[in-house]
Amino acid sequence: MFKKIILSITFSIGFMFACSEGDDLDNNQNESFDRGSLQTNLADNIIIPAYQDLSQQLGLLVSAKENFIANSNQENLEVLRNNFLESYMVWQSLEMFNIGKAEENFYHYQMNVYPTNIDEIQDNITTGNADLFNPNNNDAAGFPALDYMLYGIGDNDTEILDTYNNQDYGQNHKNYVSSLIDQMKSITEIVLNDWTTAYRDEFIASTENSASSAVNKFVNDFIYYFEKGLRANKIGIPAGNFSSSPLPHTVEGYYVRETSKDLTLEALNAFQNLFNGTHYITNDSGVGFTDYLNYLDRNDLVNLINNQLDEARAKISILDDNYFDQINNDNTKMTQAYDALQTVVVLIKVDMLQAFNISVDYVDADGD
Amino acid sequence: MAKNLNTYLNKTTDVSPLVIFRIGFGIMMCYGVIRFWLKGWIETIYIQPNFHFSYFGFEWVKPLGNFTYILFIICGLATIFIALGFKYRIAIITFFLSFTYIELMDKTIYLNHYYFISMMSFLMIFLPLNASFSLDSYLQKKSYNLVPNWTIDTIKIMLTIVYLYAGLAKINSDWLLKAMPLKIWLPSEYDLPFLGENLMQQNWFHYAMSWSGMFYDLLIPFLLFYKRTRIFAFILVVFFHVFTRVLFPIGMFPYVMIISTLIFFDSNFHKKIISILRITIHRLLKLKNEIVINEVYPLLNRKISLTIVFLFLSVQLLFPFRYLTYPGELFWTEEGYRFSWRVMLIEKMGYTNFKIVDAETNNYFYVDNQDFLTPLQEKQMSFQPDFILEYAHYLGDHYTKQGYKNIAVFAESYVALNGRLSQPFIDKSIDLYKEKESWKHKNWILPLNDEIKGL
Numbered sequence: 143m144f145k146k147i148i149l150s151i152t153f154s155i156g157f158m159f160a161c162s163e164g165d166d167l168d169n170n171q172n173e174s175f176d177r178g179s180l181q182t183n184l185a186d187n188i189i190i191p192a193y194q195d196l197s198q199q200l201g202l203l204v205s206a207k208e209n210f211i212a213n214s215n216q217e218n219l220e221v222l223r224n225n226f227l228e229s230y231m232v233w234q235s236l237e238m239f240n241i242g243k244a245e246e247n248f249y250h251y252q253m254n255v256y257p258t259n260i261d262e263i264q265d266n267i268t269t270g271n272a273d274l275f276n277p278n279n280n281d282a283a284g285f286p287a288l289d290y291m292l293y294g295i296g297d298n299d300t301e302i303l304d305t306y307n308n309q310d311y312g313q314n315h316k317n318y319v320s321s322l323i324d325q326m327k328s329i330t331e332i333v334l335n336d337w338t339t340a341y342r343d344e345f346i347a348s349t350e351n352s353a354s355s356a357v358n359k360f361v362n363d364f365i366y367y368f369e370k371g372l373r374a375n376k377i378g379i380p381a382g383n384f385s386s387s388p389l390p391h392t393v394e395g396y397y398v399r400e401t402s403k404d405l406t407l408e409a410l411n412a413f414q415n416l417f418n419g420t421h422y423i424t425n426d427s428g429v430g431f432t433d434y435l436n437y438l439d440r441n442d443l444v445n446l447i448n449n450q451l452d453e454a455r456a457k458i459s460i461l462d463d464n465y466f467d468q469i470n471n472d473n474t475k476m477t478q479a480y481d482a483l484q485t486v487v488v489l490i491k492v493d494m495l496q497a498f499n500i501s502v503d504y505v506d507a508d509g510d
Numbered sequence: 511m512a513k514n515l516n517t518y519l520n521k522t523t524d525v526s527p528l529v530i531f532r533i534g535f536g537i538m539m540c541y542g543v544i545r546f547w548l549k550g551w552i553e554t555i556y557i558q559p560n561f562h563f564s565y566f567g568f569e570w571v572k573p574l575g576n577f578t579y580i581l582f583i584i585c586g587l588a589t590i591f592i593a594l595g596f597k598y599r600i601a602i603i604t605f606f607l608s609f610t611y612i613e614l615m616d617k618t619i620y621l622n623h624y625y626f627i628s629m630m631s632f633l634m635i636f637l638p639l640n641a642s643f644s645l646d647s648y649l650q651k652k653s654y655n656l657v658p659n660w661t662i663d664t665i666k667i668m669l670t671i672v673y674l675y676a677g678l679a680k681i682n683s684d685w686l687l688k689a690m691p692l693k694i695w696l697p698s699e700y701d702l703p704f705l706g707e708n709l710m711q712q713n714w715f716h717y718a719m720s721w722s723g724m725f726y727d728l729l730i731p732f733l734l735f736y737k738r739t740r741i742f743a744f745i746l747v748v749f750f751h752v753f754t755r756v757l758f759p760i761g762m763f764p765y766v767m768i769i770s771t772l773i774f775f776d777s778n779f780h781k782k783i784i785s786i787l788r789i790t791i792h793r794l795l796k797l798k799n800e801i802v803i804n805e806v807y808p809l810l811n812r813k814i815s816l817t818i819v820f821l822f823l824s825v826q827l828l829f830p831f832r833y834l835t836y837p838g839e840l841f842w843t844e845e846g847y848r849f850s851w852r853v854m855l856i857e858k859m860g861y862t863n864f865k866i867v868d869a870e871t872n873n874y875f876y877v878d879n880q881d882f883l884t885p886l887q888e889k890q891m892s893f894q895p896d897f898i899l900e901y902a903h904y905l906g907d908h909y910t911k912q913g914y915k916n917i918a919v920f921a922e923s924y925v926a927l928n929g930r931l932s933q934p935f936i937d938k939s940i941d942l943y944k945e946k947e948s949w950k951h952k953n954w955i956l957p958l959n960d961e962i963k964g965l
Contacts, residue, residue: 488932492861496694499857
């Protein structure tokens, strides 16, 4: 009997190691959902094309900036501003991809921390050699800083152009605009290059259900982005949902003013496209999280989430282009938009995550 | 009847199963403490958080800052003393107190198996686990071959309660008729070699696992009790626990249960292990044999011990049924859910936001939970009403201290249970800052829009 017991323990432990240490030899089965195809679609048709688009836009921004520095006139300022706005719109499609080199380099902190800190910007302009990669400069760099430099540095265009053409400090201002844009371009290249050379394959292969796998981190990240980057930063914080009174100066695109709504809508579209697997350039449909939910018999959730995203879009669409005015004139519309986004958060963070059975964050503890 | 009882209580049996149980328990616990430390959980669970969720009535039990490490050292040393059978009574009391204190520090990481260990170590205080093959008996040159039958049987009864109650809890419509939550959990094991992409995805397999899990829990104690089915039962035990270990992140629990169920085997099996150990130790240390007295271990305070053990087991039998005194769906309200061997039974996720309102001006703002809670705490808080209430009070106190006036705290909470669509969980018109924790039903929990039938 003693031997039998020992044998059964040995056998079972052997079985366990076989299970936990073995290699996955069996990935040709079609009965299961093919996560590889989901991640391939995300990488090849959504993420990388978006980065390439941004890289291209920032390339145009660099040349527009060169022209403006060479000749700081109204016409060149307009071109520069247009390129800035177009890049900012493209950015809305990739703030949610906080993975790989983007995560490693705190990419989105370098690109889009707002409200920007104008005191720090002024300091950097005066001293002239700020290290924009330094985390201390996150709130003096990226799109929000550029927003200030192109729209907020004077009360009107004449004042702004006068600043850049000033004999004493004009050059310093030009230098700062230049280094802001160069820095945005260079860090974007780092992230994009990593995707096209190494990270794509790693991302596609990392399909397992563990806290550190790419697919789980990606899902956690884009849910976090929706809750924080989209719901809270773009609408909730300015509308005063997290403070005792509204904070209209914290809107995205504060100095342009007329662009806040467009940026939010673009971000919302990008999120919905990601959810549905819609290709970035062609808008063709591909494998998305919707397909995974359908595979899990949760097409009810697919419809609910898409409907609620549409509902949120409707609530945002009726807002003023200029959130600053909207908040000061009729903030309830802002909080209604927030509530609509909040409902999406519940659906993706509770229902969708439960269906996927992915851990919420890197929670490391036993269960029972 | 009284006579029968007396005869039973006076019956004696070989001590070996208790010895092996003691050594196994000590070693497992020692490993458990070291594992917990090495994973850095003392730091992340007990030291880093600013705020800890307390058990009702145990609010005074708090982590001790860096002294928490000392507590773990004490607990760890006690496990070694237990395994060696050295100063056994003091060691097991120390272990019970330190381990239970650790568990009471923060209910965020409540686990049934931690509760099991607390309860088992309490029981072990009253059992003569050091009667033989222990440092105590070696040093006192007294070793006993026989112990009262009931000392071994109480451990078996405790294990029976754990399995049986876990099985009873599975008799409900979600588990048996919907295969929930296994229908959620198993498909997400797609990366399991060989089985992940096929078996784990099959509907019939989810049902098969649900039903066999229930039958396993209900029947295994009885299959272990009867000699003819014992070996088969133990193979099932090992297989089942190893399988759940592969599937779920349940830490030490499977091993603890496998080692514990060895107690069901008769003394010959345990004697063999002891003789192997004895020979090895004697060869290594060149020790003389202990003096063996062929008589029954004389229990100190036998009456008191018996009374306590009897009361303890009665409470264990009754306490899990306290949920019957609460209205509403148990899985939803979780009133009377803990300490009842409801192991891996439900899949629940929540999202709970808090609104801090100035009751006079009606000005309000929302709280970012990440400012106060760790991800693990936030996860657990989001779907458990007692957590939500305690946290609401913490927030109320925090903002009062910051100088806010007329504070009222409201929760907007959504919870999804076993794959149902999320629905509102807490009445958002109730100022939680005015509600008090108690054993009473929390009438601000909104009812589940569905019915789960069963025990």
